Every structure is written in structure tokens, then in C-alpha cells.
Amino acid sequence: MKTIQEVAKQFNVSPRTIRYYEELGLLNPNRSSTNQRTFSKKELAKLKLIFRGKHYGFSLEEIKEMVLLFDFDRTGIQQLERTVEYGEQKVQEIDSKIAELVQMKNELQQLQGVFTKKLATLKGEMYDE
Numbered sequence: 001m002k003t004i005q006e007v008a009k010q011f012n013v014s015p016r017t018i019r020y021y022e023e024l025g026l027l028n029p030n031r032s033s034t035n036q037r038t039f040s041k042k043e044l045a046k047l048k049l050i051f052r053g054k055h056y057g058f059s060l061e062e063i064k065e066m067v068l069l070f071d072f073d074r075t076g077i078q079q080l081e082r083t084v085e086y087g088e089q090k091v092q093e094i095d096s097k098i099a100e101l102v103q104m105k106n107e108l109q110q111l112q113g114v115f116t117k118k119l120a121t122l123k124g125e126m127y128d129e
Contacts, residue, residue, distance in 0.1 A: 001030070001038040011047055018047070026050055026064050057093075062086050 008015045021027045022037075027046055029037040039047075046067050053063035066086065069079040 001040060002044070004029070004037045004039070007039045007044065007047065010044075011051060021047070021050060024060060024064060026060070026067060057090060058086060 002010070004015045004018055008018055011018075018027065018037075022029065027039075027043055029039045029043050032038055049067050050060075050063055053066065054060075058066075066079055066083050069082055070076055073079065
């Protein structure tokens with residue numbers, strides 16, 4: 001069992017972040033006799049999943065659904081099905097963003113070529129005078 005300070009240090013976040021996840025229902029730490037939060041391996045595993053989900057761009061609602069599904073289905077099947085579903089959606093979003101960025105890059109390269117030629121023309125006219 002770890003305290004909130006130890007957990008915050010382990011994950012390099014503030015205790016406030018961990019309390020926020022608790023408020024959202026993502027975590028359910030135990031309480032000591034002095035009402036101090038203590039985190040089990042299960043809660044630490046949930047935190048690891050939360051941070052992994054955030055890293056890959058999932059919303060806290062999506063993460064909450066995926067994390068809490070294991071509490072309802074101990075086989076992990078529903079959790080994995082939902083994770084695969086959200087993962088497929090995320091890959092489609094990323095593909096869309098990549099296509100948009102490639103298009104922007106191409107447009108910028110074309111504009112850069114046009115502006116470079118225009119600049120060369122203007123500089124040439126200045127030297128011709």
C-alpha cells in the first residue's frame with residue numbers, strides 16, 4: 001500500500017491530479033484509520049492505464065469506461081473489446097490527422113515555391129534598375 005504522496009512521486013504528477021481522478025470515479029483508494037488515502041496494486045495498475053490512455057489521446061470518459069469495465073467483467077473480455085473498439089477509432093482519427101497534415105505540408109511547400117520565385121523576381125528587378 002502506498003500513500004498519495006508516494007503514488008504522486010512514482011507517476012510524476014501532483015497529489016491533486018490523483019484526487020481529481022478519484023473524484024471522477026476512476027480510482028477508489030482505501031482509507032487508513034487516520035483517513036489517509038492508501039493505494040493498492042490494483043489502484044496503481046488503474047493509474048498506469050489512465051496515464052497510458054491519456055498518452056494515446058483518449059478522453060477521461062473513454063478511459064473511465066475501459067478501466068471500470070474490468071470491475072464488472074473479471075475475465076477482461078469486455079474491457080478488451082471496448083479497448084479494441086476505441087483503439088480502432090483512435091487509429092482512424094490519427095490517420096485523418098496525418099492526411100490533413102500531409103495536405104497542409106504540400107500546400108505550404110507549393111506556396112514556398114511560389115514565394116521563393118516571386119522573391120527572386122523582385123530581387124532581380126531591383127538589381128536591373
